[in-house]
Amino acid sequence: MTPQTNFSGSARAGSTGGASVTQAGHRLLSAKAERFTESVIREMTRLAMRHGAVNLAQGFPDFPAPSEIKEAARQAITDDINQFARTQGVSVDPEREITVCCGSTEAMMAAMMAVINPGDEIVVLEPFYENYGPDAILSGAAPRFVKLRPPDWTFDEKEMTAAFGPRTKAIILNTPNNPTGKVFNKAELEFIRDLCIRWNAFCITDEIYEHIIYDGAEHISMARVEGMRDHTITVNGMSKTYAVTGWRVGWAIASPETTAAIRKVHDFLTVGAAAPLQQAGAMALRLPQSYYDKLANDYLIRRDRMLEILKQAGFACFKPRGAYYIMTDISGFGYPDDVSFAKYLVEKIGVAVVPGSSFYNDPADGAKQVRFTFCKTEKTLSAAAERLLKLRRG
Ligand SMILES: Cc1ncc(COP(=O)(O)O)c(C=O)c1O
Numbered sequence: 001m002t003p004q005t006n007f008s009g010s011a012r013a014g015s016t017g018g019a020s021v022t023q024a025g026h027r028l029l030s031a032k033a034e035r036f037t038e039s040v041i042r043e044m045t046r047l048a049m050r051h052g053a054v055n056l057a058q059g060f061p062d063f064p065a066p067s068e069i070k071e072a073a074r075q076a077i078t079d080d081i082n083q084f085a086r087t088q089g090v091s092v093d094p095e096r097e098i099t100v101c102c103g104s105t106e107a108m109m110a111a112m113m114a115v116i117n118p119g120d121e122i123v124v125l126e127p128f129y130e131n132y133g134p135d136a137i138l139s140g141a142a143p144r145f146v147k148l149r150p151p152d153w154t155f156d157e158k159e160m161t162a163a164f165g166p167r168t169k170a171i172i173l174n175t176p177n178n179p180t181g182k183v184f185n186k187a188e189l190e191f192i193r194d195l196c197i198r199w200n201a202f203c204i205t206d207e208i209y210e211h212i213i214y215d216g217a218e219h220i221s222m223a224r225v226e227g228m229r230d231h232t233i234t235v236n237g238m239s240k241t242y243a244v245t246g247w248r249v250g251w252a253i254a255s256p257e258t259t260a261a262i263r264k265v266h267d268f269l270t271v272g273a274a275a276p277l278q279q280a281g282a283m284a285l286r287l288p289q290s291y292y293d294k295l296a297n298d299y300l301i302r303r304d305r306m307l308e309i310l311k312q313a314g315f316a317c318f319k320p321r322g323a324y325y326i327m328t329d330i331s332g333f334g335y336p337d338d339v340s341f342a343k344y345l346v347e348k349i350g351v352a353v354v355p356g357s358s359f360y361n362d363p364a365d366g367a368k369q370v371r372f373t374f375c376k377t378e379k380t381l382s383a384a385a386e387r388l389l390k391l392r393r394g
Contacts, residue, residue: 234254350387
């Protein structure tokens with residue numbers, strides 16, 4: 001297990017010597033690809049399997065997807081929806097403003113490749129979802145970090161203002177937020193809006209957890225904030241809302257001009273997501289409000305259960321207002337850092353988590369944090385609870 005984040009610069013980069021250099025002195029592999037590591041979360045999942053641990057590291061639901069959506073996918077295959085798909089049933093102009101991609105992962109990558117030029121900077125709020133690191137490197141953007149600080153994970157206005165400048169091409173926003181559970185409020189979004197407009201920058205906003213919110217929090221989409229429609233690229237997908245992380249259907253919504261650029265990139269990256277699953281997605285987007293109410297309520301029950309489990313086991317928790325993760329403070333356990341603690345948890349306690357350092361540019365910033373996910377059945381959560389209690393006894 002290596003304490004690396006995916007923004008690892010040259011100091012923590014992989015080897016560039018030996019076999020990676022050809023006889024003619026050229027690099028065999030891309031220097032860009034050498035600048036980031038494989039997903040830390042995927043590595044934790046591998047360790048969980050090796051040690052028979054309960055996997056509370058990777059955010060995939062271990063319960064079934066809704067039967068209506070599975071039926072819609074079956075029907076679409078029966079109906080021979082086999083060729084390239086063209087539309088999604090959402091309330092923006094599907095012909096000019098939506099690009100359906102292979103998951104929001106591709107939508108984010110395609111959006112960044114569509115807008116970034118050499119020398120461009122992007123503002124990244126940390127802790128951040130690990131993909132934004134490789135996204136920045138592959139698209140060629142230089143990240144400028146702004147800290148979100150607990151307990152409410154808000155940013156300092158002076159730091160945010162200082163991060164923007166003439167080179168800023170975009171800010172990457174994620175609300176509701178992974179890993180902190182923060183839901184950005186109107187005043188925070190308007191502050192960011194003012195900077196985007198002042199510097200003519202995009203807000204690329206990852207809203208994949210938009211329906212998973214608690215305690216009366218309101219999800220406000222940046223595209224809805226006055227003056228931001230044309231400055232916003234909204235990234236979203238089916239994975240979390242419909243518990244289908246393996247279907248790989250996501251989308252980017254942007255102005256027609258920006259969409260035209262995103263579509264060109266997308267077309268040469270993947271051409272398109274699986275057509276019958278897009279068809280099922282169009283059906284899913286028409287589900288009644290009761291589906292979304294139940295989704296949020298089911299997650300609220302899981303969140304409260306997980307908070308209780310973690311408190312019993314001695315963790316200090318940052319209560320999330322959205323998404324399905326809990327960041328915890330591990331200072332009380334006396335381990336030197338998050339990586340050694342996560343290793344102990346997976347090997348000796350039998351629960352896999354994500355070390356906090358993987359969400360920060362400087363691993364030291366996450367050395368006292370680990371992240372748990374709770375998108376799991378009660379059976380999985382109670383198995384984890386039993387194991388975590390050993391922390392108290394041991
Ligand atoms: C913030 C965030 N964005 C995007 C994704 C990936 O979404 P998709 O399955 O649509 O690629 C995840 C998955 O964990 C996530 O947490």
